[in-house]
Amino acid sequence: MILIELLPSALYAFxxxxxxxxxxxxxxxxxSAGGIRSTGLAAALLIHALVLSHQIFPxxxxxxxxxxxxxxxxxxxxxxxxxxxxxxxLDGLHTLALPVAxxxxxxxxxxxxxxxxxxxxxxxxxxxxxxAMTAYSLFTLAALHAMLMAAVERSLHRGRLMRLLDNMPPLxxxxxxxxxxxxxxxxxxxxxxxSGIAFSEEVFGKPLTFNHKTVFAIASWVVFGTLLAGRHFRxxxxxxxxxxxLGGFFVLLLAYIGTSFVLEVVLGRT
Numbered sequence: 202m203i204l205i206e207l208l209p210s211a212l213y214a215f216x217x218x219x220x221x222x223x224x225x226x227x228x229x230x231x232x233s234a235g236g237i238r239s240t241g242l243a244a245a246l247l248i249h250a251l252v253l254s255h256q257i258f259p260x261x262x263x264x265x266x267x268x269x270x271x272x273x274x275x276x277x278x279x280x281x282x283x284x285x286x287x288x289x290x291l292d293g294l295h296t297l298a299l300p301v302a303x304x305x306x307x308x309x310x311x312x313x314x315x316x317x318x319x320x321x322x323x324x325x326x327x328x329x330x331x332x333a334m335t336a337y338s339l340f341t342l343a344a345l346h347a348m349l350m351a352a353v354e355r356s357l358h359r360g361r362l363m364r365l366l367d368n369m370p371p372l373x374x375x376x377x378x379x380x381x382x383x384x385x386x387x388x389x390x391x392x393x394x395x396s397g398i399a400f401s402e403e404v405f406g407k408p409l410t411f412n413h414k415t416v417f418a419i420a421s422w423v424v425f426g427t428l429l430a431g432r433h434f435r436x437x438x439x440x441x442x443x444x445x446x447l448g449g450f451f452v453l454l455l456a457y458i459g460t461s462f463v464l465e466v467v468l469g470r471t
Contacts, residue, residue: 203310206256209249210306213279216242217299220292242283242295249276249306256309263327266315268308274338275305281342285378293368297349325400333393337453339386340425343379344450347443350375354440376442380432383446387425394422417456424449 219238253276257269279302282294318330353369369375397415428445431437437445 206252206310207307209245209252210303210310212241212245212248213299213303213306216245217296217303220296220299223292239283239286242279246276246279246283252306263318263330264315265318266309266313268312269315270334270338271305272309273334274341275302277335277338278302278342281339281382285381289370289374289378291370293370296368325396329393329396329400332389332396336386336389336393339382339389340421340450340453343382343386343446346375346379346382347446350379351440351443376438379442379446380429383425384429387422387429390418390422390425394418414456417452421449421453421456424452 216238219241249272253269253272257263257265275298278298282291282298285291286295349369350372353372353375357372370378424445428437428442428449431445432442
């Protein structure tokens, strides 16, 4: 079983080497080779999805840990880039994302610490959990994507690109990708908040309480909503958009990491 769980990591590593070899050659990939790579990536993503399903839902239960969160996040990132690559050339992004995915896919095997999720039999809870996990993963990807854009922009201003960034898509393409990411994540975050408010007592067994987590989650929703409105009505882009993206992600991070930090470190609770 361990060998099957390691298979996605091995496939991602193989594909990463293939993309890197093409990038290092300096020659554009043949259309047929690009199609084979795209099909190979789709197969790897499907196999990884089956492995994740077995790891997170063993014997009808739901068990989840930090390693699973990283694996799911990178899987979603590759899904997004794979879909976008059907219409745009994103070899440079695949070259960066695949080695990270290979590492993150093996973490649940090396670090299998998980805890059982309560209410996992409740369909509403599962829907709420999946939407929340997907939204937070996509916002994390958006923040990393924004930092990558900032690195590319700095390199361009210096007159030359770092070799690692040499094969990146044009900044306008990356910016379009960023806002599509944020839009999808914002819709999912909105649905997560609505489901949490509407079904709080049924899903969680208690009415909605305005704690650190809820307040910061709503604040991040306001930040990202403002960013999307600014993009639509005022044409926000470039560094301004990147700052709002990173600011919104920081607020969202406080909703989860910040709450634990306040309770465990500042207040000394466990």
